[in-house]
Amino acid sequence: MAARGETLARQFESKVQEATAVFEQLSDADWKKLTAAEKWPVGVVAHHIATSHEGIGGILKALADGKPGPNIPKEALDAMNATHAREHAGCTKAETIALHKKNAAAAAGMLRGLDDAALEHRGSVLAGVPPMSAADLGGVLSAHIDEHLGSIRKTV
Amino acid sequence: MSPAAERAVPGACPLDCPDTCSWIVTVRDGEAVALRGDRRHPFTRGALCAKVHRYLDYSRAPDRLLHPQRRVGAKGEGRFARISWDEALDEIAARWQAIIRRHGPQAIWPYYGTGAMGMLQGLAGAGRRLWNVLGTSQHVMTICTIAGAYGTGYTLGDNRVGMDPETLGASKLILLWGTNTLTTNHHLWKYIEAARRDGARVVVIDPVRTRTAAAADEHLAIHPGTDAALALGLLHVVVTLGKEDRAFIEAHTTGWEAFRRRILEFPPERVSTITRLPRECIVALGERLATTRPTGIRVTMGLQRHAGGGMAVRAITCIPGVTGDWQYPGGGAVYDVRGFVRANWPGLWRDDLRPPGTRRLSMTRLGEGLLEVKDPPVESLLIYASNPVASVPDQTKVRRGLAREDLFTVVIENFPTDTADYADLLLPSTMQTEHADLHYAYGHIYLAWNEPAVAPPGECLPHTEIFRRLAGRLGVTEPSVYASDEDLARTVLDSDDPALAGLTLERLRRDGWARLNVPTPFVPFANGFPTASGRCEFVSPRMAEVGLDPVPTYTPPAEAADDGALARRLPLALVAPASHYQLNSMFANVPDLERRQGPPTIILHPADAAARGLADNVEVCVHNDRGEFRARVRISDSVRPGVAAASKGFWPKRVAGAANVNVTVAERDADMGGGAVFHDNRVEVTAVPSPTPTR
Numbered sequence: 001m002a003a004r005g006e007t008l009a010r011q012f013e014s015k016v017q018e019a020t021a022v023f024e025q026l027s028d029a030d031w032k033k034l035t036a037a038e039k040w041p042v043g044v045v046a047h048h049i050a051t052s053h054e055g056i057g058g059i060l061k062a063l064a065d066g067k068p069g070p071n072i073p074k075e076a077l078d079a080m081n082a083t084h085a086r087e088h089a090g091c092t093k094a095e096t097i098a099l100h101k102k103n104a105a106a107a108a109g110m111l112r113g114l115d116d117a118a119l120e121h122r123g124s125v126l127a128g129v130p131p132m133s134a135a136d137l138g139g140v141l142s143a144h145i146d147e148h149l150g151s152i153r154k155t156v
Numbered sequence: 157m158s159p160a161a162e163r164a165v166p167g168a169c170p171l172d173c174p175d176t177c178s179w180i181v182t183v184r185d186g187e188a189v190a191l192r193g194d195r196r197h198p199f200t201r202g203a204l205c206a207k208v209h210r211y212l213d214y215s216r217a218p219d220r221l222l223h224p225q226r227r228v229g230a231k232g233e234g235r236f237a238r239i240s241w242d243e244a245l246d247e248i249a250a251r252w253q254a255i256i257r258r259h260g261p262q263a264i265w266p267y268y269g270t271g272a273m274g275m276l277q278g279l280a281g282a283g284r285r286l287w288n289v290l291g292t293s294q295h296v297m298t299i300c301t302i303a304g305a306y307g308t309g310y311t312l313g314d315n316r317v318g319m320d321p322e323t324l325g326a327s328k329l330i331l332l333w334g335t336n337t338l339t340t341n342h343h344l345w346k347y348i349e350a351a352r353r354d355g356a357r358v359v360v361i362d363p364v365r366t367r368t369a370a371a372a373d374e375h376l377a378i379h380p381g382t383d384a385a386l387a388l389g390l391l392h393v394v395v396t397l398g399k400e401d402r403a404f405i406e407a408h409t410t411g412w413e414a415f416r417r418r419i420l421e422f423p424p425e426r427v428s429t430i431t432r433l434p435r436e437c438i439v440a441l442g443e444r445l446a447t448t449r450p451t452g453i454r455v456t457m458g459l460q461r462h463a464g465g466g467m468a469v470r471a472i473t474c475i476p477g478v479t480g481d482w483q484y485p486g487g488g489a490v491y492d493v494r495g496f497v498r499a500n501w502p503g504l505w506r507d508d509l510r511p512p513g514t515r516r517l518s519m520t521r522l523g524e525g526l527l528e529v530k531d532p533p534v535e536s537l538l539i540y541a542s543n544p545v546a547s548v549p550d551q552t553k554v555r556r557g558l559a560r561e562d563l564f565t566v567v568i569e570n571f572p573t574d575t576a577d578y579a580d581l582l583l584p585s586t587m588q589t590e591h592a593d594l595h596y597a598y599g600h601i602y603l604a605w606n607e608p609a610v611a612p613p614g615e616c617l618p619h620t621e622i623f624r625r626l627a628g629r630l631g632v633t634e635p636s637v638y639a640s641d642e643d644l645a646r647t648v649l650d651s652d653d654p655a656l657a658g659l660t661l662e663r664l665r666r667d668g669w670a671r672l673n674v675p676t677p678f679v680p681f682a683n684g685f686p687t688a689s690g691r692c693e694f695v696s697p698r699m700a701e702v703g704l705d706p707v708p709t710y711t712p713p714a715e716a717a718d719d720g721a722l723a724r725r726l727p728l729a730l731v732a733p734a735s736h737y738q739l740n741s742m743f744a745n746v747p748d749l750e751r752r753q754g755p756p757t758i759i760l761h762p763a764d765a766a767a768r769g770l771a772d773n774v775e776v777c778v779h780n781d782r783g784e785f786r787a788r789v790r791i792s793d794s795v796r797p798g799v800a801a802a803s804k805g806f807w808p809k810r811v812a813g814a815a816n817v818n819v820t821v822a823e824r825d826a827d828m829g830g831g832a833v834f835h836d837n838r839v840e841v842t843a844v845p846s847p848t849p850t851r
Contacts, residue, residue: 054701055697055700055701058700058701058702058703059700059701059703061703062702062703062704063703065703067703068703069703070699070700070703070704070705070706071705072700072705072706072707073414073417073418073707075411075413075414075417076411076414076695076700076706076707078413078414079410079411079412079413079414079694079695080411080695080697080700080706083410083411083689083691083695083697084697086689087688087689123703
């Protein structure tokens with residue numbers, strides 16, 4: 001029985017739906033506005049959310065599989081985010097929403113497949129930050145949407 | 157006999173070597189009377205290695221398998237009785253159909269290796285269409301390059317790309333990193349010598365003073381498995397001197413600030429402790445690297461066969477990104493170049509025919525696959541171009557798996573190997589002079605066509621023909637599995653990639669070989685990389701996504717660098733590189749080469765030999781918790797204290813103790829791709845009390 005994974009997946013899916021609704025209502029003008037927090041266009045922030053389901057989900061799966069965790073230095077995280085923003089400066093709303101739904105479905109499916117023991121596996125995700133469990137990262141999946149969706153809402 | 161009655165037939169060596177030599181077979185009255193290297197080939201230039209120059213004798217050896225056989229003795233005993241092809245194929249079909257009914261097709265494991273490298277008969281393609289149609293388990297080639305390939309791919313965007321080795325002649329500093337070039341890549345040496353004549357310095361980084369290290373200007377006898385630390389330490393010197401190429405970094409890389417911080421965590425003092433190299437050697441080479449353009453790095457497979465092997469190759473391939481060497485002819489690093497051949501692989505393999513979700517089984521976890529994998533269990537193995545009893549880790553476990561009475565094992569072979577001894581059915585296959593094949597190389601950018609020169613002996617058949625006949629017996633209706641060899645070759649050459657334009661089968665048949673249509677000199681990354689970012693990725697998001705540190709770092713080996721309880725109990729870090737007279741486990745049954753190779757040896761530093769009271773040439777037992785093998789001691793300072801070197805490739809049944817070095821190797825994965833960890837091993841050596849006869 002993977003009750004905890006199911007709970008985490010449902011919480012995440014709820015946030016995903018909330019984000020989808022916000023993305024769908026963004027106008028072309030909104031899409032291009034610059035956010036104060038990330039200093040990226042709103043569309044790039046949305047694409048970052050959509051992409052990150054895969055990245056966070058991948059790390060979560062690695063921890064659940066018993067791997068030690070990537071121990072990502074802060075500068076590396078900043079570099080990855082900056083590279084992503086540069087590469088996807090021209091992303092469209094339609095492609096972003098499609099990616100968001102696809103990656104979210106994969107992450108939710110993966111969460112549902114994890115038993116409680118796997119969710120307890122811990123590893124170092126970020127350098128200088130205490131180790132996290134796979135379940136903690138399940139929470140991060142939702143919190144990450146919250147964080148950036150708040151920024152989008154403030155901007156538009 | 158007039159010369160007019162002779163035919164010169166172009167061909168290519170099919171073996172697991174970066175050089176993939178082109179050769180010419182002279183045929184007289186249907187018999188091959190000579191085989192020589194093709195002098196016109198720009199890379200291999202007519203030179204064959206000590207092993208292959210007698211390939212014709214090898215193909216006519218008295219122990220060559222010529223007829224299908226069925227086992228009549230116990231598994232592993234090697235007693236067989238001749239049967240017909242019809243009987244053999246009918247039996248396979250009947251057994252497989254029963255297995256498929258009972259467990260599904262994934263209970264069948266087509267298991268292949270590096271015994272043939274071609275696109276038709278070898279690991280680059282043979283049988284793949286049929287396995288896809290049947291839905292058998294997928295075989296994952298974890299035995300050789302895979303960890304380093306992933307490390308390369310995370311950095312450069314393709315697992316199998318790097319600098320063109322032919323440009324090494326323009327290098328001013330050459331680092332031969334974990335490679336015994338004169339034994340395993342010897343055609344590259346002429347480029348190295350050309351560079352030397354033009355003032356280049358050649359530095360070998362290797363735990364063993366190989367014949368290549370002895371021929372170099374400098375040898376750094378690094379401790380096994382610590383290469384990533386050295387790469388970072390060399391870059392520490394570069395950065396400290398302010399010699400990083402900032403313009404190149406700005407234009408063509410990602411994540412420099414994160415990588416720079418990581419580099420600064422590896423000062424020469426720390427790296428000296430890890431690598432057990434003198435600090436001054438690290439600083440001196442770092443200074444040379446900082447100030448010498450272009451620097452070319454040849455890195456091969458040995459150094460990635462440990463727990464941190466993927467990260468090691470990643471760290472090394474990042475070096476030219478810091479120094480800017482990727483922009484110069486003669487600059488960069490090369491591990492594999494097959495990625496430049498963007499052939500019609502989907503058309504050849506037809507992976508679209510494979511059922512989704514088909515499981516993958518690791519080649520180097522064969523013992524686990526046979527003894528522990530369930531749902532479904534492996535009920536049948538079909539082994540070709542591979543001798544896993546000799547060549548994969550944890551030999552004892554592999555033997556236990558192959559000895560399962562309920563396992564139906566088919567072995568397709570040229571010779572009666574230790575693996576063949578476990579076959580229920582033993583089928584004879586053709587050798588390279590007897591069949592067609594198409595080749596690319598992992599050490600140069602030429603394609604080669606191998607035209608069949610002579611008729612197969614006995615009842616030997618090409619792999620392609622065996623699989624076509626097997627498909628027929630199984631009632632497979634998918635037409636693509638019945639394609640002829642020529643159709644397969646035309647399909648894979650049918651590519652839109654400009655590098656393959658004009659490289660037709662007709663041209664290859666006429667000339668024997670052809671270089672890819674790329675500029676000369678070929679400097680593939682002067683203007684960008686095939687990553688998602690188009691840049692050399694010092695920070696790799698793809699690595700983070702699979703739980704790996706996205707910044708190059710040093711991942712210690714699991715055993716080799718241990719200095720605690722394990723090292724006290726098993727004091728010697730054992731590496732087992734390629735030998736000069738065997739190629740993997742091939743040629744180990746050729747008497748002349750066997751004589752020249754001599755019996756299995758273990759090289760010990762004089763201090764280690766003295767500490768154990770061992771004299772030169774004494775027979776010893778090399779052992780750890782996984783097993784033991786016999787070897788003769790060679791006392792030499794070609795290894796540092798605490799490091800020992802054996803040779804891979806011996807057939808267990810032809811050596812004392814009936815085991816080779818792989819009996820001591822762990823069935824464990826490297827950090828990337830599930831690669832094997834042959835050189836991440838600790839052992840102890842003790843004298844054998846009484847003389848044991850050796851061959």
